[in-house]
Each structure stands twice: as C-alpha cells, then as structure tokens.
Amino acid sequence: MATERVLATYLIETPHPLQEAAEVLAGEQSSGTFVSVPGETDELRERFRARLESLQELEPVAEPSLPGVKVPEGVAEYRRARIEVSFSLENMGVNLPTLVATVAGNLFELREFSGLKLLDIELPQDFATRYPGPQFGIAGTRQLAGVEARPLIGTIVKPSVGLSPAQTAELAGELAGAGIDFIKDDELMADPPHSPLKERVEAVMKVLNKHADKTGKKVMYAFNISDSLQAMYRHHDIVQAASGTCVMVSLNSVGLAGVEALRGRASLPIHGHRNGWGMLNRHPALGIEFTAYQKLWRLAGVDHLHVNGLQNKFSESDESVVRSIKACLEPFLGGYHLLPVLSSGQWGGQAPEPYQLTKTVDLMYLAGGGIMAHPGGPAAGCAAIRQAWEAAVKGVELVDYAREHEELRLSIDKFRG
Amino acid sequence: MATERVLATYLIETPHPLQEAAEVLAGEQSSGTFVSVPGETDELRERFRARLESLQELEPVAEPSLPGVKVPEGVAEYRRARIEVSFSLENMGVNLPTLVATVAGNLFELREFSGLKLLDIELPQDFATRYPGPQFGIAGTRQLAGVEARPLIGTIVKPSVGLSPAQTAELAGELAGAGIDFIKDDELMADPPHSPLKERVEAVMKVLNKHADKTGKKVMYAFNISDSLQAMYRHHDIVQAASGTCVMVSLNSVGLAGVEALRGRASLPIHGHRNGWGMLNRHPALGIEFTAYQKLWRLAGVDHLHVNGLQNKFSESDESVVRSIKACLEPFLGGYHLLPVLSSGQWGGQAPEPYQLTKTVDLMYLAGGGIMAHPGGPAAGCAAIRQAWEAAVKGVELVDYAREHEELRLSIDKFRG
Numbered sequence: 001m002a003t004e005r006v007l008a009t010y011l012i013e014t015p016h017p018l019q020e021a022a023e024v025l026a027g028e029q030s031s032g033t034f035v036s037v038p039g040e041t042d043e044l045r046e047r048f049r050a051r052l053e054s055l056q057e058l059e060p061v062a063e064p065s066l067p068g069v070k071v072p073e074g075v076a077e078y079r080r081a082r083i084e085v086s087f088s089l090e091n092m093g094v095n096l097p098t099l100v101a102t103v104a105g106n107l108f109e110l111r112e113f114s115g116l117k118l119l120d121i122e123l124p125q126d127f128a129t130r131y132p133g134p135q136f137g138i139a140g141t142r143q144l145a146g147v148e149a150r151p152l153i154g155t156i157v158k159p160s161v162g163l164s165p166a167q168t169a170e171l172a173g174e175l176a177g178a179g180i181d182f183i184k185d186d187e188l189m190a191d192p193p194h195s196p197l198k199e200r201v202e203a204v205m206k207v208l209n210k211h212a213d214k215t216g217k218k219v220m221y222a223f224n225i226s227d228s229l230q231a232m233y234r235h236h237d238i239v240q241a242a243s244g245t246c247v248m249v250s251l252n253s254v255g256l257a258g259v260e261a262l263r264g265r266a267s268l269p270i271h272g273h274r275n276g277w278g279m280l281n282r283h284p285a286l287g288i289e290f291t292a293y294q295k296l297w298r299l300a301g302v303d304h305l306h307v308n309g310l311q312n313k314f315s316e317s318d319e320s321v322v323r324s325i326k327a328c329l330e331p332f333l334g335g336y337h338l339l340p341v342l343s344s345g346q347w348g349g350q351a352p353e354p355y356q357l358t359k360t361v362d363l364m365y366l367a368g369g370g371i372m373a374h375p376g377g378p379a380a381g382c383a384a385i386r387q388a389w390e391a392a393v394k395g396v397e398l399v400d401y402a403r404e405h406e407e408l409r410l411s412i413d414k415f416r417g
Numbered sequence: 418m419a420t421e422r423v424l425a426t427y428l429i430e431t432p433h434p435l436q437e438a439a440e441v442l443a444g445e446q447s448s449g450t451f452v453s454v455p456g457e458t459d460e461l462r463e464r465f466r467a468r469l470e471s472l473q474e475l476e477p478v479a480e481p482s483l484p485g486v487k488v489p490e491g492v493a494e495y496r497r498a499r500i501e502v503s504f505s506l507e508n509m510g511v512n513l514p515t516l517v518a519t520v521a522g523n524l525f526e527l528r529e530f531s532g533l534k535l536l537d538i539e540l541p542q543d544f545a546t547r548y549p550g551p552q553f554g555i556a557g558t559r560q561l562a563g564v565e566a567r568p569l570i571g572t573i574v575k576p577s578v579g580l581s582p583a584q585t586a587e588l589a590g591e592l593a594g595a596g597i598d599f600i601k602d603d604e605l606m607a608d609p610p611h612s613p614l615k616e617r618v619e620a621v622m623k624v625l626n627k628h629a630d631k632t633g634k635k636v637m638y639a640f641n642i643s644d645s646l647q648a649m650y651r652h653h654d655i656v657q658a659a660s661g662t663c664v665m666v667s668l669n670s671v672g673l674a675g676v677e678a679l680r681g682r683a684s685l686p687i688h689g690h691r692n693g694w695g696m697l698n699r700h701p702a703l704g705i706e707f708t709a710y711q712k713l714w715r716l717a718g719v720d721h722l723h724v725n726g727l728q729n730k731f732s733e734s735d736e737s738v739v740r741s742i743k744a745c746l747e748p749f750l751g752g753y754h755l756l757p758v759l760s761s762g763q764w765g766g767q768a769p770e771p772y773q774l775t776k777t778v779d780l781m782y783l784a785g786g787g788i789m790a791h792p793g794g795p796a797a798g799c800a801a802i803r804q805a806w807e808a809a810v811k812g813v814e815l816v817d818y819a820r821e822h823e824e825l826r827l828s829i830d831k832f833r834g
Binding site: 029030031044045047048066067068069088090091092093095096097098099100101102104105106107108109110111116159160161162163187188189190191192193194224226227228229230232249250252253254255256257258259260261264273275276277278279280282283284286287288308313314315316317 | 448462513521525526528577607608671677700725
C-alpha cells in the first residue's frame with residue numbers, strides 16, 4: 001500500500017455479490033453519486049477513488065443482521081467478508097473529522113449492506129506530524145503518580161452523585177490513607193450545583209496535597225471537566241492551579257474536536273471515559289471496533305482510555321476486553337502511548353488473566369466496591385488488589401498467595417462469585 | 418414531572434421482569450454500583466436517584482436483539498417496553514456532555530438488556546438559558562438566501578472529491594446561473610491538498626458575489642470547515658470575509674463541544690451534516706432515535722440538519738424520514754428553530770408526500786444527479802424541482818402539472834423508477 005493512503009478494514013454482510021457491494025462502499029465514500037454527472041472524468045476517478053484492496057470471504061448467515069437492506073430476488077443467504085478499502089489521503093487531507101466522515105460516515109446507511117462494522121484503520125505518517133497525541137501517556141502518568149512496575153490502582157468516587165465537595169474530599173483523604181494511586185470522578189457529574197467543580201477541586205486537592213506533603217505520594221485525581229470548551233479550559237486551569245494532576249473527559253459526548261482542542265491547551269493528562277461506547281459497538285455487525293476507535297482518540301491526544309474489565313458487569317466478553325488492552329498497548333504511528341483503564345466489577349480476582357494474556361502491568365486497575373466494600377476497609381481493599389497483581393506477575397495462584405496475604409483472602413471470600 | 422428533572426424515553430428489551438430491568442438502568446445512571454458502599458444514605462439516594470416514571474409494555478420477541486445479555490434460567494422470551502426515566506438536573510447540572518453521559522452513556526452496555534434505544538428527551542428550561550441554540554434557524558436562513566414561501570433548493574458539489582477550486586467555482590457559477598438557492602461541499606472533503614479551503618472559498622465566492630451583484634440573488638454556499646477547532650474558526654472567518662453565508666460541519670466527528678464552541682464564535686449559519694448516523698441508529702433496538710438526537714444539536718446551535726430524503730438511496734424508511742422532518746419543525750424549549758435538510762436521490766418526485774404529511778415548505782431540498790443530470794441541464798433540473806413543489810403545495814398530481822411544465826415532465830421521464 002502506498003503510504004499516502006488510509007487503509008480501513010471492515011466486516012461486511014450483504015445479499016449482493018461481495019465484490020459488487022464492496023465497490024459500492026468504496027464509490028460512496030469517494031467519488032460516487034446515484035447517476036454519473038458531467039465533470040467526473042476517468043482520470044479524476046482513478047486518482048481519487050477509494051480502492052478495494054482485499055476481500056476475505058467468511059461464513060454466510062441465513063438472516064440479515066440489520067433491517068433496511070435491498071435484497072435481490074432469490075437470495076437465500078447473506079454473505080460475509082472482511083475487506084480492506086484504501087482511500088487517497090489527498091481526498092480528505094490530514095483532518096480527523098474528515099477522516100472519520102470517510103471511513104465511518106454515510107456508509108453505515110447503505111442499503112446494499114445488512115451488516116457493516118469498521119474493524120481497524122491504518123494511517124499515513126502525516127497524521128503524526130499534525131496531531132501530537134498523548135502528552136503524558138504511560139511513562140508520564142507513572143511519573144506523576146509515582147507508581148512503577150505495577151498497575152496503578154484506582155477507584156471511582158461513589159455514590160456517583162450527591163456527595164458535597166467536603167464529603168468527596170473526606171472520601172479522597174480516606175482513600176489516600178488507604179494507599180490508593182488514583183481516584184476519578186464519576187462520568188455522571190462534572191460541575192453540578194451540589195458539587196461545583198471549583199469547590200470540589202479545592203476541597204479535594206487540599207486533602208491530597210497535605211497527604212503528599214506528609215508521605216511524598218501525590219494521589220492522582222481525575223476531575224471530570226466534561227463541558228463546553230471554555231468551561232473545560234477554565235476547569236483544567238483550576239485543577240492545575242490547585243496542583244491537581246489529571247482531568248477527565250467523556251469522549252463521545254465532548255467529541256474529537258473538543259478533546260483535541262483541550263489537548264492543545266492542557267498541561268495535565270487527559271483521562272478518557274468512553275461512556276456511550278455500547279451504542280457504537282454492542283451489535284456485532286454494526287458500528288466500530290475498539291481497535292479503530294482507540295486510534296482516533298490517541299490522535300486527539302487522550303492519555304488514558306477505558307477498556308472495561310474482565311468479568312465485568314456489562315455485556316462485553318473477556319476476550320474483547322483483552323483485545324482492547326492489547327490495542328491500547330500496541331504502538332501507533334511509532335508512539336502515541338496510551339494507558340488502558342480496566343474497570344467495572346474489579347476486585348483483584350481479574351489480575352491473573354489479563355497478565356497471562358498481555359504480560360503487561362502498564363494499566364490502570366479501577367475498583368469501586370472492590371475497594372470500598374472490602375471487609376477490612378478501603379486500605380485492605382487496596383492491599384488486596386496489589387497482592388493479586390503481585391501473585392499474577394509471580395505466576396502464583398491467587399488462593400495460594402492468599403494463604404499468606406490476609407487482605408487478598410478476605411477479597412476472595414467476599415467477591416469471588 | 419417536576420421541571421427540574423430531565424425526562425428520557427427508552428425502548429427496552431430484556432429477559433428480566435421489565436420493572437426490575439428498568440430500575441437497574443435508573444440505578445446505573447444515577448447512584449448505582451455493584452455493591453452498596455458506605456456514605457450512600459437513603460436520604461442521598463432519594464434526592465439524587467433516577468426514577469422510573471412510566472412503563473408501557475409492548476409485544477415480546479422470541480430472540481434477543483443484541484448479544485451479551487444475562488439470561489435467567491427458563492426464560493423463553495424477551496419482553497419489550499417503552500419506559501420513561503427521569504433524572505435530577507441537580508445531578509448533572511446544565512451541561513450537554515454530562516446530559517449525554519447520563520441519558521446515553523454506560524447504559525447501552527448493561528447485560529440486563531438485549532435491546533436499548535433512547536427515543537426522546539425532555540429538558541428543563543434551564544438548558545435554554547445556558548445554550549443559545551441556532552443563531553439563524555429557518556427565518557435567518559431564508560433571509561440570507563432570499564427565499565420565501567417555498568423550500569430552498571440546493572445541490573452538492575459532485576464529484577465529491579477531485580475538483581480544483583477553479584473547477585468548483587465554475588460549477589458553482591453554472592448552478593447559480595441555473596437558479597439554485599443553495600450549494601454544499603461534500604462531507605468527504607474540507608481542506609484537502611487539491612482544494613485548500615481558502616482557495617476554494619475565494620474562487621467560489623468571487624463567482625457567487627458577481628452573480629449576486631448582477632441578479633440580486635446571493636446563492637448560499639455551505640463550505641465544509643470540519644476540522645480542528647482553531648482551523649474551523651479560521652476557516653469560518655475566511656468564509657465570512659469573502660461574503661460567504663454558510664459553513665458546514667460533520668456533527669458526529671466534530672462533536673458537541675466543538676460545534677457549540679463554533680456556534681459561540683460564528684456569525685454564519687451552521688449546516689449540520691449527520692454522516693455516521695447509521696452507526697447510531699440503524700439497528701432498531703440499539704442507539705438513539707432522531708427525535709432525541711436532533712435536540713442535542715439544536716442545543717449546540719446547529720441551524721440546518723440533514724434528515725435524509727424520501728425514497729432515498731439509503732436504508733431508512735420514508736416513515737422515519739417524515740418523523741425526522743416533523744421533529745426538526747417541532748418547537749423545542751420554546752424555540753430553537755431548525756431547518757430540516759432533505760437529500761439523497763431527490764429530483765422533485767419526493768415533494769408531494771412530505772408536503773401532504775407535514776404541510777410545510779420550511780425545508781431544504783437537495784438534489785445531486787436530479788439537478789446535474791437533468792436532460793435539459795442544471796437550470797431545467799432546478800426548474801423541475803420548483804415545479805414539483807408548486808404542484809405539491811397546490812395539491813395537483815405531478816403528472817398533471819407536468820403537462821404544462823416541460824422541465825418537470827423530463828424529470829419524471831428520466832428519474833421516476
């Protein structure tokens with residue numbers, strides 16, 4: 001493939017001949033319209049049209065995955081394939097929104113398809129020149145949080161809503177005392193009347209700064225600044241002025257241009273929350289795979305990205321979560337280091353499996369109830385999770401390790417279903 | 418419902434008792450976690466929790482619409498309901514990204530559901546105080562374009578990619594001469610190497626300004642400025658400086674914060690392109706309905722919004738398109754006037770039906786091939802569409818009206834399938 005082309009991989013499902021349907025997609029997303037128009041010369045078409053680069057047929061299905069498909073007479077099955085389509089960079093320029101409009105735009109509505117999912121994208125190096133990407137990534141985050149050679153262990157402020165700044169600060173102090181590395185706001189609140197961001201930042205950082213002065217350990221707190229752009233700038237500055245070390249953003253509802261603008265102005269890591277992700281991915285034959293999705297956010301400059309957790313409380317399979325962790329850790333355009341964030345129903349029991357499969361401790365491991373509801377209290381909850389990761393790295397069974405690690409034993413008794 | 422609550426309507430599908438599943442959704446999106454944690458008092462919970470306001474059972478289905486669902490033993494069907502859930506405004510504050518994180522966030526991943534779609538939202542008036550909404554809307558757009566009492570008739574520059582600024586300007590001049598009201602760039606290109614935005618704006622506006630000086634009619638051209646935020650600002654200013662009257666943005670890939678920031682700085686109407694919409698909506702039991710979606714963009718300040726067209730080349734049904742047109746024209750928070758944009762495979766034949774169903778001419782009607790590939794040329798193509806709308810408003814059958822309107826007759830002969 002020429003380096004000047006964007007390559008997109010799709011899963012397609014169609015009642016039409018596969019090659020024909022794939023060409024419709026390529027046409028729609030480059031030079032196509034419903035009738036030929038004057039000015040569309042062969043030369044222009046050849047230079048700018050998208051090209052089908054490969055087509056690998058998969059098992060067909062008997063029923064269409066999506067409605068609205070145009071079915072030719074006599075069709076008894078829906079063919080499936082994995083295809084690669086390349087787009088000339090000259091069409092779109094080095095431009096994130098136009099890239100997305102090309103690889104993930106109108107095509108989902110084409111009635112030639114009963115299923116269409118964007119699986120992956122590969123981009124020319126030009127994107128790296130324009131988009132600086134994560135400012136802190138894995139190494140920068142570790143340095144700010146003072147955590148080496150093991151996952152950052154974190155938690156989410158719960159209840160999600162309702163706590164005053166003073167109550168949040170009290171909880172943060174308790175968690176700091178328990179040895180936590182990282183705390184995050186919930187995605188449901190950023191600057192609500194009952195906990196204005198400025199007051200929350202000041203109350204929380206007062207406690208965390210004091211803790212840092214005493215112990216040398218600055219707990220990283222991701223304040224949710226998702227908002228209008230000017231408010232995000234202002235709130236970022238408030239966090240920074242209070243010696244905070246992280247801001248959090250709901251990626252899908254702030255959007256690529258907003259996150260990228262924040263990155264351009266920020267001097268703190270951006271913790272990327274992917275809420276709304278189920279809408280984009282839960283259907284197996286519609287939407288976008290995480291492998292493609294996370295590349296867009298790396299370009300926009302996100303430092304941490306949520307990937308769900310193993311044995312989570314949501315609908316995602318463990319296999320998909322592991323794939324997401326690996327995707328985050330894979331270098332992109334020669335860098336763009338991104339810290340995957342595991343969360344949802346975690347308590348330490350989910351340490352061995354991702355470690356065996358990825359051999360990495362470059363991740364953030366968030367537990368809510370797993371820490372707060374530990375029978376020995378939050379400090380014991382944090383200790384149990386550290387112990388679980390020690391066991392995982394050493395290749396020792398959790399139950400064996402728990403014999404000499406009381407906190408882990410209590411976690412196993414309480415949380416293992 | 419108290420005015421201080423956000424009301425969201427969902428379609429749910431679940432193998433669990435409906436009430437129980439609905440309560441899980443409400444909990445997850447307000448105070449919930451997987452175990453009870455200290456600090457979560459009954460008082461806090463009552464004040465901040467989301468409430469199930471209504472539940473209307475629908476016909477069940479035999480198979481789950483989505484994978485990843487937790488199925489209780491012995492379940493033979495998947496229950497469906499339309500539910501209303503209210504959220505305290507105090508939880509999220511008046512904040513567009515936090516609103517979306519609440520009504521359309523993690524909930525799509527809940528394994529209690531085999532289907533979940535956000536159908537509509539109702540918001541407290543506080544949102545109108547914070548978000549000024551469309552700056553031009555229907556009346557402002559009509560005034561700029563000089564079109565009263567009929568739809569604005571427009572087209573898309575085709576081929577989508579490949580034309581130089583000079584070629585685009587030539588085409589714009591030809592279309593202006595043909596009597597067009599509106600022209601838009603394609604969503605696939607904004608500022609690409611072969612047609613830098615600045616050069617395109619200057620070339621096109623030179624032609625359109627000259628045409629306006631001669632005829633008094635300023636054709637509205639929506640330049641696609643989708644890009645990084647600073648680039649969008651700069652490009653907006655270039656359009657304005659050249660006496661252009663519209664900018665276009667790919668909404669889903671720029672995002673809510675970016676569009677809202679542009680609105681705050683813009684002095685031109687924002688033409689909202691919804692490419693990528695299929696990903697959010699094509700599955701009947703996943704994602705978001707247009708009724709809810711368009712309200713978010715009205716808050717962000719979009720003036721025109723694409724709704725597809727009747728008998729379109731995509732997968733959407735005519736019934737859904739008509740619902741979308743109506744949704745745009747329905748006042749929201751007492752105003753927020755939004756111009757619906759019909760496009761895709763339009764040539765005039767799709768005038769009578771939407772008119773009969775909506776009795777409105779407050780829309781933009783875009784035809785690509787329907788204008789450019791008309792046997793009599795683009796001027797005849799524009800005339801044919803105007804004639805089709807005259808017939809629709811008068812309640813005359815198109816074929817009857819075509820007897821005395823040659824251009825319409827030629828369109829019917831060529832385009833009616």
